[in-house]
Amino acid sequence: MLRYTLSRLPTxxxxxxxxxxxxxxxxxxxxxxxVAMVLxxxxxxxxxxxxxxxxxxxxxxxxxxxxxxxxxxxGDLGVSYVSRVPIGDLIGPAVGATLELALASLLLTxxxxxxxxxxxxxxxxxxxxxxxxxxxxxxxxxxxxVVGVMLVFVFAVTLRVLPAGGRTxxxxxxxxxxxxxxxxxxxLSVHSAVVVGRFLETALNQQLxxxxxxxxxxxxASRRRVLWRHALPNALPSVVTVIxxxxxxxxxxxxxxxxxxxxxxxxxxxxxxxxxxxxxLVQDLVLISVVVFIAVQVASDLAHAxxxxxxxxxx
Amino acid sequence: xxxxVAAGAALGLVGCGSDETGSQGQGGSATPRRGGTLxxxxxxxxxxxxxxxxxxxxQSWRRAxxxxxxxxxxxxxxxxxxxxxxxxxxxxxxxxxxTLRDGVTxxxxxxxxxxxxxxxxxxxxxxxxxxxxxxxxxxLQGIDKAGNTVTLAFSEPATxxxxxxxxxxxxxxxxHDAFVDGTAHVGTxxxxxxxxxxGTNITLRRNENYWLPDRPYLDGxxxxxxxxxxxxxxAVRSEQVDMGLNLLPLDRGTVEQDGRFDVVAYNTYGAALYxxxxxxxxxxxxxxxxxxxxxxxDRQRINDELYQGQGKVSAAPWSPTSPAYxxxxxxxxxxxxxxxxxxxxxxxxxxxxxxxxxxxxxxRAAEIVxxxxxxxxxxxxxxxxxxxxxxxxxxxxxxxxxxxxxxxxNTLSPVNVVYSAAPLRVDNNLFRFASDEYAxxxxxxxxxxxxxxxxxxxxxxxxxxxxxFCLDAVHTSNNxxxxxxxxxxxxxxxxxxLFADAWKS
Numbered sequence: 001m002l003r004y005t006l007s008r009l010p011t012x013x014x015x016x017x018x019x020x021x022x023x024x025x026x027x028x029x030x031x032x033x034x035v036a037m038v039l040x041x042x043x044x045x046x047x048x049x050x051x052x053x054x055x056x057x058x059x060x061x062x063x064x065x066x067x068x069x070x071x072x073x074x075g076d077l078g079v080s081y082v083s084r085v086p087i088g089d090l091i092g093p094a095v096g097a098t099l100e101l102a103l104a105s106l107l108l109t110x111x112x113x114x115x116x117x118x119x120x121x122x123x124x125x126x127x128x129x130x131x132x133x134x135x136x137x138x139x140x141x142x143x144x145x146v147v148g149v150m151l152v153f154v155f156a157v158t159l160r161v162l163p164a165g166g167r168t169x170x171x172x173x174x175x176x177x178x179x180x181x182x183x184x185x186x187x188l189s190v191h192s193a194v195v196v197g198r199f200l201e202t203a204l205n206q207q208l209x210x211x212x213x214x215x216x217x218x219x220x221a222s223r224r225r226v227l228w229r230h231a232l233p234n235a236l237p238s239v240v241t242v243i244x245x246x247x248x249x250x251x252x253x254x255x256x257x258x259x260x261x262x263x264x265x266x267x268x269x270x271x272x273x274x275x276x277x278x279x280x281l282v283q284d285l286v287l288i289s290v291v292v293f294i295a296v297q298v299a300s301d302l303a304h305a306x307x308x309x310x311x312x313x314x315x
Numbered sequence: 316x317x318x319x320v321a322a323g324a325a326l327g328l329v330g331c332g333s334d335e336t337g338s339q340g341q342g343g344s345a346t347p348r349r350g351g352t353l354x355x356x357x358x359x360x361x362x363x364x365x366x367x368x369x370x371x372x373x374q375s376w377r378r379a380x381x382x383x384x385x386x387x388x389x390x391x392x393x394x395x396x397x398x399x400x401x402x403x404x405x406x407x408x409x410x411x412x413x414t415l416r417d418g419v420t421x422x423x424x425x426x427x428x429x430x431x432x433x434x435x436x437x438x439x440x441x442x443x444x445x446x447x448x449x450x451x452x453x454x455l456q457g458i459d460k461a462g463n464t465v466t467l468a469f470s471e472p473a474t475x476x477x478x479x480x481x482x483x484x485x486x487x488x489x490x491h492d493a494f495v496d497g498t499a500h501v502g503t504x505x506x507x508x509x510x511x512x513x514g515t516n517i518t519l520r521r522n523e524n525y526w527l528p529d530r531p532y533l534d535g536x537x538x539x540x541x542x543x544x545x546x547x548x549x550a551v552r553s554e555q556v557d558m559g560l561n562l563l564p565l566d567r568g569t570v571e572q573d574g575r576f577d578v579v580a581y582n583t584y585g586a587a588l589y590x591x592x593x594x595x596x597x598x599x600x601x602x603x604x605x606x607x608x609x610x611x612x613d614r615q616r617i618n619d620e621l622y623q624g625q626g627k628v629s630a631a632p633w634s635p636t637s638p639a640y641x642x643x644x645x646x647x648x649x650x651x652x653x654x655x656x657x658x659x660x661x662x663x664x665x666x667x668x669x670x671x672x673x674x675x676x677x678x679r680a681a682e683i684v685x686x687x688x689x690x691x692x693x694x695x696x697x698x699x700x701x702x703x704x705x706x707x708x709x710x711x712x713x714x715x716x717x718x719x720x721x722x723x724x725n726t727l728s729p730v731n732v733v734y735s736a737a738p739l740r741v742d743n744n745l746f747r748f749a750s751d752e753y754a755x756x757x758x759x760x761x762x763x764x765x766x767x768x769x770x771x772x773x774x775x776x777x778x779x780x781x782x783x784f785c786l787d788a789v790h791t792s793n794n795x796x797x798x799x800x801x802x803x804x805x806x807x808x809x810x811x812x813l814f815a816d817a818w819k820s
Binding site: 030031032033034036037038039043044045047048083084085090093094149152153156157160163164165166167259260261262264268269271272275276277 | 356360364443496497512513514515539540541542543545546549550552553554555701702703704706707710711
């Protein structure tokens with residue numbers, strides 16, 4: 001397992017490095033100057049040039065890149081060009097907010113995904129199967145943005161049983177925090193849950209058609225035992241990989257969901273940073289997202305390898 | 316809606332959520348109630364580092380923390396008290412004497428006085444970026460201080476100085492550096508700066524030592540940033556917030572039908588959609604083409620489709636609140652396609668494609684203008700610009716053709732508009748229009764004594780309309796929705812919100 005883990009690291013590090021170059025280059029392509037936004041519409045070109053020099057934006061791009069990467073490696077995220085606040089201070093609270101939302105969504109994705117996948121297998125010709133198909137079709141086809149708006153309209157505006165947005169840290173006030181977390185977490189997880197459910201259903205059906213389960217049935221194993229003790233463990237490895245991929249989707253989805261629910265997380269900070277052309281903040285946030293995504297992929301690969309020894313042997 | 320409710324008169328302004336006895340809404344008590352936190356949702360993130368100037372990002376909180384020397388009643392356009400309780404301009408217009416209010420202290424506890432006024436004016440003149448009406452002090456010769464009296468001496472008549480005095484943030488000299496960074500705000504206003512969480516909110520708490528007795532009524536305020544309009548409306552409808560600001564016209568329609576809310580459209584018409592033309596770009600360098608474009612633009616359609624008919628169509632850059640407003644000038648470019656085509660014919664051959672630039676919020680207006688131009692045979696290319704690009708275009712005055720945007724200068728005195736408003740100012744305006752005649756007419760207005768002012772405004776307005784390098788299309792109102800238990804808040808002529816008298820029942 002250690003050999004397998006080590007074999008995954010060089011690729012992950014290389015991917016992060018290439019991503020950092022790509023992010024830096026793409027951000028430079030964005031039109032507009034961050035200091036222009038800081039100084040406002042009335043600023044003279046001379047004032048803009050002076051502030052660009054002060055912020056180091058007049059240096060060669062190669063120097064700026066290595067300065068940025070060097071800072072990141074030593075834990076210095078830099079200072080926001082626009083708000084002039086250390087980026088660490090700016091995104092610290094936002095990381096907590098996004099982490100809270102992402103974890104809640106991941107938990108819901110797994111719970112709903114497993115419930116859907118197993119329902120799809122066991123309720124093939126029952127009304128529950130019809131409900132499952134309908135929910136799957138809607139969950140897959142309706143964008144998260146629309147799901148979010150619909151949830152707000154039904155539960156916050158019409159029934160007024162849950163808040164329409166905002167955030168109270170769940171550790172600070174569990175009651176209020178849970179209420180505010182519920183709708184965005186559901187909105188963010190419905191699509192992923194349906195995808196996980198479909199994969200699980202397919203994987204389970206494949207396992208249930210395997211000959212070793214005919215043997216188990218012939219030996220008198222109950223339907224429940226066949227499903228839970230034999231089919232499900234063997235279906236899990238591929239589903240774990242899908243869940244890993246869906247985490248990437250969740251990280252992308254928070255950008256939209258956070259703005260709908262006024263959730264003060266990284267997505268909100270990123271949207272504001274892009275519109276303000278806060279280059280350094282945008283670079284940091286996107287690279288952090290990439291690193292988190294790659295870390296999750298490595299973790300899901302390791303989980304896959306732990307569940308399926310054949311994967312480890314391929315190395 | 317009533318102006319000048321009780322002590323609210325001291326702050327100026329159109330009182331909202333107020334009936335004859337200072338309250339409004341069903342179920343509300345007529346007697347203001349002390350306590351509670353007012354929660355406001357606004358669609359723009361606040362920008363505490365830009366609090367020197369009035370802007371939409373800080374419209375909700377700037378005047379809660381800071382006072383100005385005087386204010387303006389938008390309905391009667393009269394100067395009313397602020398930190399100055401009396402003001403007097405000499406007969407020749409070259410001297411302005413201000414009597415400062417006694418018993419005012421900064422949030423830090425330091426007494427407010429004449430030195431603070433001098434510092435605020437010096438800062439307005441010398442700061443970068445500058446105060447938006449800094450030009451108004453260009454002829455300032457000196458400031459004399461005697462007790463609580465401040466005398467401003469000018470070399471030329473300061474005919475419209477009260478616009479500047481009512482916009483100028485009176486800032487604390489001891490915390491000036493933090494003010495510039497936006498990290499701390501020490502004012503004399505009814506609320507004390509609390510926290511600013513980027514992307515989330517601003518919190519303010521009651522100023523226990525406010526100079527107006529028993530004010531403010533509220534214990535505190537929270538301004539939340541909810542950037543999506545539908546989320547903002549949902550927050551109001553689910554009663555999560557007490558007020559929603561800057562509603563889109565369509566959202567206004569949604570909440571207006573719900574009896575649980577009060578919707579207020581400011582009567583200042585303080586936001587004007589304008590169409591500017593870079594006069595150094597072919598074919599916009601030809602006056603006939605600019606005039607033809609303005610005759611082609613369907614202003615009424617823009618008003619009807621984009622603002623649900625709520626705005627007022629006007630070509631002239633003066634809002635109905637402006638002392639210069641005139642119905643005839645507002646209708647100067649009533650749509651006339653025949654006249655537009657005739658003007659184009661006299662302008663000569665046009666081979667160029669005209670760029671129509673706007674930000675995303677004005678994209679629909681840009682489409683309507685582009686369609687109108689196609690009706691008279693002009694080919695256009697719509698370009699939707701990012702905010703940062705627009706800022707650069709502003710700084711370099713480099714718009715590629717036509718540019719559509721909003722300005723909030725239309726409630727200012729005309730002389731302040733032509734010396735300060737970036738789209739229209741005499742020197743270095745956004746559209747590179749320069750003219751000795753324009754400078755002369757502006758100069759005449761700047762020094763005109765009362766009897767000559769109307770003639771000077773008339774000559775200047777006729778000139779601006781004739782040159783057509785930057786004309787307005789529609790003047791619109793700011794829309795605010797509140798729960799019915801919110802009372803006593805107000806706004807001034809610059810659409811800034813005032814909460815000293817606000818209370819919740």
